[in-house]
Amino acid sequence: MWSVCRLVPLLLLLLVMGCQPAQQAKEYQLQGKTMGTYYVVKFYSEQQPDLTALQQELDTELELINDLMSTYRPESELMRFNRQQSTEPVTLTPQTAKVIAEAIRIGQQSGGILDVTVGPVVELWGFGAQGRITHAPEQAQLDAIRAYVGIDKIALEGQVLRKLEPRVAIDLSTIAKGYGVDRLAEILLAHGYQSFMVDIGGDMRVGTAKPSGPWKIAIERPVSSERSVQRILALQSMALATSGDYRNYFEEDGIRYSHLIDPRSGKPIQHKTVSSTVLHPDAIVADAYATTLNVLPADEAIAFANQHQLAAILIVKTETGFEERYSDAFTPFLN
Secondary structure (H helix, E strand, O other), X not given: OOOHHHHHHHHHHHHHHHHOOOOOOEEEEEEEEEXXXXXXXXXXXXXXXXXHHHHHHHHHHHHHHHHHHOOOOOOOHHHHHHHOOOOOOEEOOHHHHHHHHHXXXXXXXXXXOOOOOOHHHHHHOOOOOOXXXXXXXXXXXXXXXXOOOOHHHEEEEOOEEEEOOXXXXXXXXXXXXXXXXXXXXXXXXXOOOOOXXXXXXXXXXXXXXXXXXXXXEEEEOOOOOOOOEEEEEEEOOEEEEEEEOOOXXXXXXXXXXXXXXXXXXXXXXXOOEEEEEEEEOOHHHHHHHHHHHHHOOHHHHHHHHHHOOOEEEEEEEEOOEEEEEEOHHHHHHOO
């Protein structure tokens, strides 16, 4: 048994250690380019991280996602599948299969509003990898392509994907960026960084609060002439994605053609919703639903969001400016 004289110095040592202030967490930032846009990662750590090694890990993961899912890389896994003009089954990597499975789930849930096979129609309208056009396509061209477009023309079982129509092609641009955000967040969490922010081209996910409080995330005001803020949200442990039609469009004969295609018509949306933002714990889900809600007219979008308990805010253009519309699940985030 320890004597009292031995215990006293030990207790004094513990008291001194207990009185020392905890080391203050410091913010670190990494950034780069990916998926045709930028990425920014911020995180807090009490210890000095190896930023070079972490940056390499993040870049390697993003390169892998591009090699698997990019429509701008001819030899990506996705593009090799798209070039296969047959109904023979193809075994995908787990990453690509996961993203396509989520796209199919939300596509079916939305009645085909989210449609990752609509890429050929997007290309026809000049908003894809093949480049811009300045005039609307002929209806006959549109009808010919729509014959092999539809979420019902692909089938996924586990990691095995099959075309039910040999000419169908998949474009994951409405969901892959969100998946990339999640993967970077998972890498940070694996390293023990709980307080973080990941931003890939406006799709974001944040971890626990910063030392100073929740992360402040801005929703952009949907105007093409300048960068300004519509609303600021205080978030933690949440992802955010915004879909908008106010920057990517062309005009012909006084008609504005958005890059957002309504799969029901095969034509750009014509309603007054200019942006939709969705909050969800997973960025892949927020990304897909943000596009879904932006394609739907505002009343349909809010009804869909309420039906599926989605936290969503729409910005709708009116004769006097912009109007915000919220789903029921979004009201706790208003401040």
